[in-house]
Amino acid sequence: MWISxxxxxxxxxxxxxxxxxxxxxxxxxxxxxxxxxIIDMPKLxxxxxxxxxxxxxxxxxxxxxxxxxxxxxxxxxxxxxxxQQIFEDSCSPFKTYASDFLIPQKxxxxxxxxxxxxxxxxxxxxxxxxxxxxxxxxxxxxxxPNWKHLPVAYHGRASSIYVSGTNFHRPKGQTCPDETQPPIxxxxxxxxxxxEMATIIGTGNExxxxxxxxxxxxxxxxxxxxxxxxxxxxxxxxxxxxGPFLAKNFFSSVSPWVVTPEALEPFRVPATEQAPEVLxxxxxxxxxxxxxxxxxxxxxxxxxQNSEYLLCRSNFKNMYWTVAQQIAHHTVNGCNLNVGDMxxxxxxxxxxxxxxxSLLELTWGGKNPITFPDGSVRKFVEDYDTIIIRGFAQKGExxxxxxxxxxxxxxxx
Ligand code: MN
Numbered sequence: 001m002w003i004s005x006x007x008x009x010x011x012x013x014x015x016x017x018x019x020x021x022x023x024x025x026x027x028x029x030x031x032x033x034x035x036x037x038i039i040d041m042p043k044l045x046x047x048x049x050x051x052x053x054x055x056x057x058x059x060x061x062x063x064x065x066x067x068x069x070x071x072x073x074x075x076x077x078x079x080x081x082x083x084q085q086i087f088e089d090s091c092s093p094f095k096t097y098a099s100d101f102l103i104p105q106k107x108x109x110x111x112x113x114x115x116x117x118x119x120x121x122x123x124x125x126x127x128x129x130x131x132x133x134x135x136x137x138x139x140x141x142x143x144x145p146n147w148k149h150l151p152v153a154y155h156g157r158a159s160s161i162y163v164s165g166t167n168f169h170r171p172k173g174q175t176c177p178d179e180t181q182p183p184i185x186x187x188x189x190x191x192x193x194x195x196e197m198a199t200i201i202g203t204g205n206e207x208x209x210x211x212x213x214x215x216x217x218x219x220x221x222x223x224x225x226x227x228x229x230x231x232x233x234x235x236x237x238x239x240x241x242x243g244p245f246l247a248k249n250f251f252s253s254v255s256p257w258v259v260t261p262e263a264l265e266p267f268r269v270p271a272t273e274q275a276p277e278v279l280x281x282x283x284x285x286x287x288x289x290x291x292x293x294x295x296x297x298x299x300x301x302x303x304x305q306n307s308e309y310l311l312c313r314s315n316f317k318n319m320y321w322t323v324a325q326q327i328a329h330h331t332v333n334g335c336n337l338n339v340g341d342m343x344x345x346x347x348x349x350x351x352x353x354x355x356x357x358s359l360l361e362l363t364w365g366g367k368n369p370i371t372f373p374d375g376s377v378r379k380f381v382e383d384y385d386t387i388i389i390r391g392f393a394q395k396g397e398x399x400x401x402x403x404x405x406x407x408x409x410x411x412x413x
Pocket of ligand 1: 121228347
């Protein structure tokens, strides 16, 4: 390669995630992260780099990835191959123009990468469902009878999904801390994180049609880190009988770079066996998950950026229901998925207590507060706390990272 990239960079030549960026000189446009740079895709397209692939190059000049995503898998794979060839060929004719199309990331602002269509949140980690069921209902019957037969989910709100770096005010709402008394109103006292991944749909299905498990991954454009902010006290009072509403719809945070299925190809792992056996429409040829390490850090209000505390370390492979099964189930009734739809995984918790993906589980409903090395104690997220989720996959020298999603909580308005 004719540019050098640190071996610990999330954005190796094997990754090439897509995003939307702007600079002081250029409007929002499509970029690809590579080491400390962003490849300015409209510039590279104007130089003729993608002339061999049949698609409208103006998709790179849009404010969201949606038009590019809609071109489909073959175009995305082609674009990726061209980029790898350009940087791996020391005689590439494009090398001369590198300073035109390589933008330092530090000079750019990253934006929400997709115009989110509909947003669905699944509940696909068995350990998370077990923990929540054990805490709120019954440890002997933690999973409800449907849980191992279908990927449980609810429809969430797309308009309040924001990119990393956007902060929000602690939400207010109705809670009922003492069930013998009437409810009260005020800022949530139990603001929580949910460590999730989100699948972004590139090509959808017509209403009335379904996507099979084996076709499902062809409809995926890529994945981002997703923090499904949750107000546990509001949730507890409102969620029966129709599920989450104001406890969830106030804000969700996503990482700016969309990592493609091609980049995650080396990190496929067999998904754990499902028992009891699922219905045929959920049963595909090859049930696989992706081995992606996921970490959540808390940074208390501080000038010192080194005082990030690891809250948990989990893995995208800790999913009972695969992405393909989620898509097949979502469309089995003829529901139409569209370009830009976001399907979040649900909180991803592993077996070990230090891999639980929410403070609800890590502190077991606030019963076991966490004490950090500086003496500060947390049950839930406090004002001015910053939460950072990072994710990466690594196999030998191949590193594919997601960067981070970072959000600071401001006091209630
Ligand atoms: Mn969630």
